[in-house]
Amino acid sequence: xxxxxxxxxxxxxxxxxAQPVADPTAAEIxxxxxxxLETMEDASAAGLAAPQVHVPLRLFVFRVGxxxxxxxxxxxxxxxxxxxxxxxxxxxDDVRLHWEGCLSIPGLRAxxxxxxxxxxxxxxxxxxxxxGEVTGFHAGVVQHEYDHLNGILYPMRMNDFxxxxxxxxxxxxxxxxxxxxx
Ligand code: NI
Numbered sequence: 001x002x003x004x005x006x007x008x009x010x011x012x013x014x015x016x017x018a019q020p021v022a023d024p025t026a027a028e029i030x031x032x033x034x035x036x037l038e039t040m041e042d043a044s045a046a047g048l049a050a051p052q053v054h055v056p057l058r059l060f061v062f063r064v065g066x067x068x069x070x071x072x073x074x075x076x077x078x079x080x081x082x083x084x085x086x087x088x089x090x091x092x093d094d095v096r097l098h099w100e101g102c103l104s105i106p107g108l109r110a111x112x113x114x115x116x117x118x119x120x121x122x123x124x125x126x127x128x129x130x131x132g133e134v135t136g137f138h139a140g141v142v143q144h145e146y147d148h149l150n151g152i153l154y155p156m157r158m159n160d161f162x163x164x165x166x167x168x169x170x171x172x173x174x175x176x177x178x179x180x181x182x
Contacts, residue, residue, distance in 0.1 A: 001038050
């Protein structure tokens with residue numbers, strides 16, 4: 001087990017298109033996934049994509065914590081999950097702002113337009129199918145992690161840079177009722 005080093009914005013690995021995983025059941029993939037899950041846990045993060053740990057392969061891990069769900073029926077808590085060679089599609093045109101951070105952009109968060117409802121699928125380390133139709137936080141985190149596989153970081157999705165700030169400042173503004181987070 002190991003905590004992996006995370007690439008920060010500016011590192012070229014984060015701007016590359018990642019390559020498909022040839023054998024999702026290979027021992028080195030199992031090892032990578034285990035270390036990524038440990039790294040995500042250690043950082044108290046909701047998701048982590050392989051390019052963020054300097055491995056340009058199409059896989060990511062994520063989880064949906066109890067407190068993060070929108071209350072929507074298709075947005076339930078999800079235990080630590082790996083998605084290898086994912087495909088993703090928006091179900092409709094419903095796009096909403098989703099507050100997100102990224103381990104590669106530490107200390108900051110922003111409201112990013114994301115499809116509310118998506119369908120995605122991939123495989124796990126046994127080669128078994130994972131995914132389905134999801135909404136809310138679950139849909140947002142999957143879109144964020146999937147973007148990493150195509151060299152896209154969340155600021156590249158933003159259209160209102162007023163909704164972008166340091167965690168401490170946004171938390172203070174929120175406490176003072178000055179808005180920032182709805
Ligand atoms: Ni990220």
